[in-house]
Amino acid sequence: MTLSNTWVVVLLVSLIVIFALRYTNDKKYLPGPRGLPILGNVFQLDLDKPWGSYAKWEKIYGDIFQLNMAGQPVLVLNSQKVVEDLFEKRSSKYSSRPQWPVASELTGYMDLPLLQYGELYRRMRRASNIALGIKISSNYYCVQSQQALMLTHGILSQPDRWGFHVQRASISTMLSILYDIPPIQSLSDPRAIFMENLVDRISKALLPGAYLVEILPILSRLPLFLSKWKRDAQRDFRNYSKVFEDMFRSIKEKFVKGEEQPDSFSATLAETQKRHGMSDLECAWLAGMLYAGQETTSTVLKWFLLCMTIFPHVQEKAHQELDRVVGRGRLPSFSDMKHLHYIRAIVKEVLRWQVPLPLGLPHATTEDDYYEGYFIRKGTVCTVNVMGLHRDQQIYGPDADEFRPDRYLNDEGMIKDENSDGHFAYGFGPRTCVGRHVANNSLFITIATILWAMTISPVKETNGNSIKPDLGGELGIFWQPKPFNFLTKPRFDDAEILIQQARDDLNYRDS
Incomplete structure (x- = not known):
């Protein structure tokens, strides 16, 4: 043998x-x-x-x-x-x-969303809550408003390239929030390529069955010379670490020297680093791994655009609210948020109706337990059927399968519960997404700006019939809509002019 x-x-x-x-x-x-x-x-x-x-x-x-x-x-x-x-x-x-095993080696066991529950997780979580919490989230309003404007301008002028504009804006927003990096103009920007390659590398490592060691964990005990997957992962970890540490330390050095710098996650992290007892390497990876949040935001925006293409009555109701609250003489701002209840309801409903992570991220038990007389052993993986919860008629009523933002509004047209997301897209318990407040803000201002400026409609066939997008999706790490197209036109006479003027002003300030 x-x-x-x-x-x-x-x-x-x-x-x-x-x-x-x-x-x-x-x-x-x-x-x-x-x-x-x-x-x-x-x-x-x-x-x-x-x-x-x-x-x-x-x-x-x-x-x-x-x-x-x-x-x-x-x-x-x-x-x-x-x-x-x-x-x-x-x-x-x-x-x-x-x-x-593979994703953990690749990230040096410092990827917060994937991290085992323990002391390092708690320190990283506390640091993230301070730098991304609801109180400090307003610090990022400016960059979020600017990118919402740039995205709206791009979609309005080039609807056939809407996918590029969504991805570019999402990447720019996240890089600016994390590192105060100026907006990128191309997806071939080296910083975008680096971050996207890392996300792709980790995503592939998480796919079930991608590596034999995921199926047979005992293989992780083999010597390094017999584990090519581990050698490759540790090599890539060293390469990624160098870039992340350089990015974080360039911001930390300004803090140490007492130099003023714009608000960013890394700047706040450098300021509070000693309080959390974190090393430069841990801080660098904490910032780097939060970048993956841009993929969630871009996925939600893709579903939003699909929804507006096939549900014109929702779009019309949003237009009416925007005209009533904002008017047609200026763009929406965050000061309008408390009055734009229907726009906020659209954000909630998109996250519910087509949740980016239909099964969330799995949890695992840290000790044996019993539930209703049944034994649950330590190390059991626990996954939530989030898509199923979002279709639960006991929670959302008999029309749970329908896209209906009104479900979040009371009889006066206001948000029913200001203290609840109204969905489960951001996870559960202590593992709830640390960036949910920042994500909600980005989605709100982007959706409000797009709907203020334009009307979205289906592409037409030669006979004049509308081509409705496929309601199905494609499952990778995220649940994405299948490729589709749509048409745009300015919603009123001055909309395109005002968007262009605001875009030109932004370019002037950046020059």
Whole structure:
């Protein structure tokens, strides 16, 4: 028998023993679909739309059930009650993350969204809450308003290149918030390429089955010379670290010298670094990893544009509110936010109707637990069917499948609950997205500016019939709309002139 065959036999025997020890004792486990020996339910899951499989199994097994993914127990949570019971009331047990060996090595175990629950996570979380919290989020109003203007100008003048304009604006906004980097003009900008390559590298590392070590974690114990994935990841970590540290230290040096500099996440981080007991490397990676938030924002904006293309009545109602509150003599501003209830409702409804992360980011248990008499062991992966929650008629009513921003408004046309997102797109419990306030602000001012300036309509066929975009999506790391196009026109006579003048003024100030 060859050495490689011996390894295969050892691994298979180990899996069989582990499986037998875990599932043949007297503990009561949650119900779930019966699967294959060892592999469990791996081949029963619809990888294109896994929430569809979860919805089917929910009807059979209830609001919470357990899957066996090649020996790894996975809990699927399908109701608001179960999510609150576990992720909020028992957050100390359910706030960690699963093991992602490749992504962890690639980021030096310093990627906040993927970080295991522990001391480093708590320090990074506190630092992020200060630099991105609701009080300080207004510091970024200026750059968000500027990028909303530039995006609106781009879409209005080049609707066929709307995808480029959305991506450019999202990247520029995030780089400016994190590092006070001036707006990029091209996606071939070296800084954008560097950040996008890193996000792509991590995204591929997170795809199920991308690396054998994700399926067989025992392989992570092999020596480095037998682990090409680890050598590559550690090499890339060193390269990424150098760039991130240079970016952070250039801002920190200005703080140390007492030089004035514009507001940015890194500037606030440098100012509070000692308080949080974080090294330069940890600060550098904390800032760098928050860049991925631009992908969420750009995805939501893509769904927003699709919604405006196929739901003209929503667009018309938004136009009426903008005319009433803002008028046609100036652009919307953040001072209008408290009066633009319907625009804010559109933001909430886009995040609910087509959530960028349909299953959120999975949690993991840090100790054994029991729920309603069922045993949940330490290390269990817990995933929430967020798309299913967003279609739950008990939460959103019988029209939960429809796109209807009015669901967030009371009889007076005001937001029903100012203290609630009204959706689950930003996660749960202590792992709720740290940048949600900044993200909401970016989405609000961008959507308000676009709708103030233009009318969006479907592309026409030669016979005059509208070509409606496909309502389906494409699942990668994020749930994205399929490619589509639309037409734009200025909403009133002076709209294009006012947008152009504001754009020219911005260019003049930047020159």
